[in-house]
Amino acid sequence: MDFAKKLTDYENVTTKSGVRILETKKDVDENDEKAKLENLLLEQANKAASDLFLGSGSRLFSTIKTLSEDSVVRDKDHLIDAKLYPTKLLPPSSIIEAGSLVVIFESFDSLNFVYATPGEVFHNKNGHFHHDDFIGKPYGCKIRSRNNRGFGFLYLLRPTPELWARSLNHRTQIVHELDSAIVIFNLNIRPNMVVCESGTGSGAMSHCIMRAIAPHGKLHTYEFNQMRAHTAKEEFKRNGVDHLVDVHWRDVCGKPSAESTSNDGRETKEGESLTFGSGGFDIGPAAADAIFLDLPEPWLAIPHAAHTIKPNGGLCSYSPCMEQTQRTCQAMRDYGFHSLKTIEVRLREHYVDEVELEKVPTFKLPRDMNVNNYVPGQSVSPVPSNNGESGPEAKDMEVDTNKKEEETKDSKEVKEPVSKKRMLGCRPFSNMRGHTAFLTFAKAGNKSYPDPLKE
Ligand SMILES: C[S@@+](CC[C@H](N)C(=O)[O-])C[C@H]1O[C@@H](n2cnc3c(N)ncnc32)[C@H](O)[C@@H]1O
Incomplete structure (x- = not known):
């Protein structure tokens, strides 16, 4: 995936000030489009860096001395300030290659x-x-x-993570794009953060988190089903995002002695990349900037989360049922989390397309006093006076009615033919996607909690 394009680290040539210099390749094959593009990009980066940091006609060239063994004097145009461009990020390839x-x-x-x-x-x-x-x-x-x-x-x-979520082979229920967007936003997940997630499931949410923490962040994703953990690990590698994630085959709710019953009959063989562990997140105390839980019993993982999360770090639990949410909120409070909020996100999609509407009438509407405009087909009779004769009101009414007939005639003459107009319309879909889950967010307190396994 694009965001995961592996950053290319050059053999660095370090200056005294700790600035690394990158060099454009000299002997690029004319037919190698990728190498030519890399060179072009690097040249532009060098130029921008020297303009920004060194100023035009800078003296920097003389101040930068390489510390590499084969100290080489470089042309000014081939300098880059590593503070600005610590690594080279290639623009995404727009061409499909074998293996893409x-x-x-x-x-x-x-x-x-x-x-x-x-x-x-x-x-x-x-x-x-x-x-x-x-x-x-x-x-x-x-x-x-x-x-x-x-x-x-x-x-x-x-x-993209969203398209991947819609096309991947579902091994479990997954977090869809609407919820994942809200989770990333509310947890304030940003580049280079360390994030923990459990369970990995089908890896849909993992891809969204990885995009947010790229290029140098790390996602620790925990799954206690061995087959799912292995499949996710292989999939991350194939999708080129494996440098952003560590997959842990681990029960994040259990005790160290707990036996996994969900390894689908597979024993951990020698040389296998994953070994089973039990009992919370194993990355040390106050190590995660944010934690996301999508588990059947999230409240059991809260003591572990309290130990692993940094002070003021964000925690989110995704649960379909209110009862799960209530128990999780209680556990969060018990472990010093604050600013709890639970939300449910619903999507209301709209069609936007062309519709044909009758034009709004611009002609004068007839005023016929004998016709009740409110009840179609019903006429209004003149109001009789007290002595049974037609009173002044009735006379007025007659005069009015005559006037009306004239007006009606007039207005009929100016009446326009009914024509239709095409215009863009916007209508909601007739059915709305149903409930997915309750999302509970909380902030970690300042108190540090010991590892529950050692208590
Ligand atoms: C609903 S799925 C997660 C889906 C994932 N968020 C996604 O978007 O693809 C829940 C996963 O949690 C795993 N799980 C359940 N209890 C666990 C535990 N105690 N420790 C680690 N993983 C657990 C299950 O095996 C399952 O794969």
Whole structure:
């Protein structure tokens, strides 16, 4: 995924002031577009850095001395200030390469994904789509099926955490984009933070957190189901985000002696990358800037969270039921968390499309006193006077009625033909997505809590 593009660290050449200098490559292959682009980017970064930090015609060149063994005098244009550009972040590639993750847009409500692999074919009801046709094409393009006379088509989209959540293989219930956005916002998760999450489940929320903490943050994600922990680890690697995450196969609610019953029958084999642990988050005291819990019994993880979170760090628990939320709130209070708030987020989507409306009448409306405008088809009779004769009111009414007829005639003459007008309309969808979960947010207090396992 784009946000996770591995940052390229150059062999650094350090100056006395601790500034690192990066060099553009000299012998770039003319056909190597990527290397040419890297060089161009670096040149521009160097230029910007020297303009900003050194000023034009700067003396800096003479003040920077490299500490590397093979101290080289460099041209001023090839200097970069590492404080500004500590690492080089390449712009995202817009071209699909072999191995790239591609989100496949089949229709408005149907998304899928593939890792572009030469020789493989993606099948759906619209036809057969060859991965070879994807490779070398830009993201966002439309691909036609090789069968069905090319009538079938799909769009190839660049993956984002939101599109990934809509296309991934669900191994569990997942946190959808509306809730994940609110969680990231309320926990104030920012670049380079350390965040803990449990359980990992299908890894949907993990990708959202990783985007927010990139480029140098770390997500510690805890899952006690061995198969899910392993699958998530492999998936993170394949999606190129593994440098932002550590997957822990661990029960975050349990005691160290607790046995996992959910390792799906798999024993930890020698050489396996994950070993089972039990009892909370294992990254040390006051180490996490934020913690996100999506667990069936989150209240059991709160004592561990209180030990692991930094003072004033943000905690969020995502629970579908109010009873879970209530127990979690109580545990949060018991462990010094404050500023508790529970919210439920509902999405109200709208269609915005063209509608055909009758034009608003601009002609004069007829005023007919004999017709009750409020009850269609009912006439108004003149009010009789007390002695049974038609009183002055009735006479007035007659005069009025005559006037009315004239007016009606006039207005009929100016009446415009009814025409329709096309315009943009906005209507809510007839049904609204239902309840997902209650999100409880809290802030950690200043008191440090001991590791519950050692109590
Ligand atoms: C609803 S899923 C999490 C989904 C995830 N947030 C996502 O967006 O894909 C809950 C996960 O928590 C795991 N889990 C439940 N209890 C746990 C515990 N005590 N320690 C670690 N993981 C646990 C379950 O195995 C399950 O995979």
